Amino acid sequence: MFRKTRLFTPGPTPLAPAAQFAMAAADLHHRTPEFRALYSRVLQQLQSFIGTKNDVVAIAASGTGAMEAAVSNLTSPGDKVLVLTAGKFGERWTSLAKAFGCAVTVVSAPYGETFSLDEVRKNLSPEVRVVFMQATETSTGIRHDISAVAKLLRGSDTLLVVDAITGLGTTHLDVDGDGIDIIIGGSQKALMVPPGMAYLAASQRAWDRMESSKQPRYYFDLRKERKSAAKGESSYTPAVALVAAIGAALDYIASQSNGDVAEGRRKLVANAELCAAMTRAAVQAMGLQLFAPSSPSAAVTAVKAPAGASATDVVKKFKAQFGGILSDGQGEMKGQIFRIAHIGYLDFMDCIAIIAGLEQVLAELTPGAFKLGDGLRAAQQVYRDAAAKKEA
Numbered sequence: 001m002f003r004k005t006r007l008f009t010p011g012p013t014p015l016a017p018a019a020q021f022a023m024a025a026a027d028l029h030h031r032t033p034e035f036r037a038l039y040s041r042v043l044q045q046l047q048s049f050i051g052t053k054n055d056v057v058a059i060a061a062s063g064t065g066a067m068e069a070a071v072s073n074l075t076s077p078g079d080k081v082l083v084l085t086a087g088k089f090g091e092r093w094t095s096l097a098k099a100f101g102c103a104v105t106v107v108s109a110p111y112g113e114t115f116s117l118d119e120v121r122k123n124l125s126p127e128v129r130v131v132f133m134q135a136t137e138t139s140t141g142i143r144h145d146i147s148a149v150a151k152l153l154r155g156s157d158t159l160l161v162v163d164a165i166t167g168l169g170t171t172h173l174d175v176d177g178d179g180i181d182i183i184i185g186g187s188q189k190a191l192m193v194p195p196g197m198a199y200l201a202a203s204q205r206a207w208d209r210m211e212s213s214k215q216p217r218y219y220f221d222l223r224k225e226r227k228s229a230a231k232g233e234s235s236y237t238p239a240v241a242l243v244a245a246i247g248a249a250l251d252y253i254a255s256q257s258n259g260d261v262a263e264g265r266r267k268l269v270a271n272a273e274l275c276a277a278m279t280r281a282a283v284q285a286m287g288l289q290l291f292a293p294s295s296p297s298a299a300v301t302a303v304k305a306p307a308g309a310s311a312t313d314v315v316k317k318f319k320a321q322f323g324g325i326l327s328d329g330q331g332e333m334k335g336q337i338f339r340i341a342h343i344g345y346l347d348f349m350d351c352i353a354i355i356a357g358l359e360q361v362l363a364e365l366t367p368g369a370f371k372l373g374d375g376l377r378a379a380q381q382v383y384r385d386a387a388a389k390k391e392a
């Protein structure tokens with residue numbers, strides 16, 4: 001059969017057509033009133049998308065650039081910081097904080113689980129300057145409890161930094177209510193545009209802390225970027241085409257809910273949650289096991305390799321047969337799990353097609369393990385139940 005290439009990966013994700021057109025037409029200079037108007041509007045829309053009143057800045061970098069900026073702007077060498085980690089992206093916080101000379105304490109959980117709040121509490125003290133964590137750990141498919149961690153920090157001077165690069169647009173977050181001091185997103189995830197831009201919102205406490213940080217920083221000096229943003233500019237040449245694309249994508253997201261970005265984001269989150277629930281039901285009905293069953297994220301569903309086959313075979317066969325790109329496990333999880341993303345520009349039709357393709361692939365890899373239609377039937381039922389509750 002014909003094959004169309006389709007991304008079902010947790011970044012980059014499929015592109016919104018409106019964003020692609022906007023990129024192609026983004027023939028403008030960044031020191032002009034036209035660009036300033038666009039940039040100011042996009043930063044405002046990003047505020048609604050994040051769901052915060054805090055100032056938002058954007059930088060031309062992949063998501064990790066904004067993670068580094070959070071470390072270099074909020075800490076000083078020798079600062080005590082706490083990293084909560086249960087996967088590859090949590091480990092990135094540890095590496096970054098160490099690279100900047102912080103004294104890092106790590107609370108970790110095995111891959112596929114979330115950390116114990118008791119252990120987090122035991123490791124908190126007034127000396128801990130910053131806590132770094134993920135909203136959703138993309139490498140394992142687990143969702144962490146941001147609000148519970150935020151509660152432990154309430155009333156203290158410890159700042160909370162959340163990598164929500166796959167959390168934004170897939171998870172209902174109460175950024176200001178929880179007092180998240182820096183929340184980070186990336187263009188290639190729920191914003192439906194290509195990689196290359198990262199954005200973050202910082203609280204007043206975070207902006208204040210930046211004044212006393214003794215880390216060297218230049219390109220990633222967020223204070224400078226904030227001053228430029230207030231004038232509708234970026235300190236250096238921005239990723240002009242991506243800014244235009246993000247504006248168009250956020251308009252598209254808003255258009256799903258009468259032009260309201262915040263409502264559109266809620267709908268996008270509900271969409272991811274329902275796709276994730278359908279996918280979880282389907283893979284289990286096919287005899288497969290979830291990798292992170294205790295607190296599965298709606299960003300990505302991680303599935304254990306079927307008995308007698310490698311996850312790498314599933315991913316390879318799915319691409320060879322249907323042109324769909326799934327993700328293998330990262331690092332030592334390679335071959336052990338495969339991952340299906342529900343981030344951004346994906347809908348009911350995509351979700352059903354993924355499950356149908358997976359049935360075909362597994363019917364060959366593990367014949368007799370299930371009957372064709374088992375996964376689809378389970379997913380359809382989840383959709384029906386949600387529709388009955390008017391969630392769809």
Ligand SMILES: *Cc1c(COP(=O)(O)O)cnc(C)c1O
Pocket residue numbers: 010011062063064065089134136137138163165166186195
């Ligand atoms: C994608 C992702 C990142 C950022 O990775 P980049 O390759 O630097 O864009 C960071 N954290 C999480 C949880 C992610 O999913």
